[in-house]
Amino acid sequence: MHWPGSSRERNRCEAVLISPLQADAAPAIGIDLGGTKIEALLLAADGSSRWRERVATPQGDYRATLAAVAELVARAESATGISGARIGIGTPGSATADGLMRNANSTCLNGQPLQRDLEALLGRPVRLANDANCLALSEATDGAGAGAEVVFAVILGTGVGGGLVVRGQLLAGTNGLAGEWGHNPLPWADADDAGAAACYCGQTGCIETWLSGPGLARDHALRSGESLSAAQIAHRAARGDAACEANLQRYESRLARALAAVINLVDPDVIVLGGGLSRIERLYSTVPTLWAKHVFSAGAAQALRTRLAISVHGDASGVRGAAWLWGPPQRRR
Numbered sequence: 001m002h003w004p005g006s007s008r009e010r011n012r013c014e015a016v017l018i019s020p021l022q023a024d025a026a027p028a029i030g031i032d033l034g035g036t037k038i039e040a041l042l043l044a045a046d047g048s049s050r051w052r053e054r055v056a057t058p059q060g061d062y063r064a065t066l067a068a069v070a071e072l073v074a075r076a077e078s079a080t081g082i083s084g085a086r087i088g089i090g091t092p093g094s095a096t097a098d099g100l101m102r103n104a105n106s107t108c109l110n111g112q113p114l115q116r117d118l119e120a121l122l123g124r125p126v127r128l129a130n131d132a133n134c135l136a137l138s139e140a141t142d143g144a145g146a147g148a149e150v151v152f153a154v155i156l157g158t159g160v161g162g163g164l165v166v167r168g169q170l171l172a173g174t175n176g177l178a179g180e181w182g183h184n185p186l187p188w189a190d191a192d193d194a195g196a197a198a199c200y201c202g203q204t205g206c207i208e209t210w211l212s213g214p215g216l217a218r219d220h221a222l223r224s225g226e227s228l229s230a231a232q233i234a235h236r237a238a239r240g241d242a243a244c245e246a247n248l249q250r251y252e253s254r255l256a257r258a259l260a261a262v263i264n265l266v267d268p269d270v271i272v273l274g275g276g277l278s279r280i281e282r283l284y285s286t287v288p289t290l291w292a293k294h295v296f297s298a299g300a301a302q303a304l305r306t307r308l309a310i311s312v313h314g315d316a317s318g319v320r321g322a323a324w325l326w327g328p329p330q331r332r333r
């Protein structure tokens, strides 16, 4: 059912009221603050969706971004007849120890005390985590990693991020850096990995520079002189294009090596992939056979129990994980 009036709001893209809320529920509102859109989702205590809406992100305007988030919260509560919902927000980048945003590709957020400002505006505590941590929490709670003890989740998209959940708890880390695997160097580099690129973080040859969509495209352009997007490369490889196939095989080798290092460190039950490149289906069969060569004493691939899985909630993982920052759903008995 469409929320009344949605078509009259200039920047409102989507609004859905899914079902009435039970009076005894303890709901949470998750907000995914992205560079182009802000999505809000109200989840009931049992994990079911009650309301969601998506609006365009005000470009380059921090105050307008805060106001857009507050408006979404007000509309969620008005639509469902509740007040004082718990608020979690997922953002690109992360907060420093003193609460200032850093590394967000929505650059108007950087240097701003986003969490404090939202708490002041909304009159309640707000929890904040980066988008990869939200993916990890969402998938560990009721997605591809549900029931698993250790879940590592990776976003393979415009950038590369990671998040780690252990026994249902997100590990943020004392510096807020847990899971920032994308800014480690690519391990077990070989001759195919010549030509490492500078990363925006100040290092050279970060995993992100190889495994992001732009990284895949750059590698292809370097070898073939052809400028293709990651999606075009995957599509052409599937149709037998030799240069694209070789490019994708290099990508699989790098992803396998990068994930083997994660397995050696935290030995997860499941590694969940999200982001645009996670839709390349062959990764789920090729990468686990390749990572076995680099995992300590792994031997044959079948001896390893770590699963590689695509995210169940897809693009909604960010907003769902943000809602779960206050705790997992309470299952009905």
Ligand SMILES: [Zn+2]
Residues within 6 Å of the ligand: 182, 183, 199, 200, 201, 202, 203, 206, 208
């Ligand atoms: Zn980096």
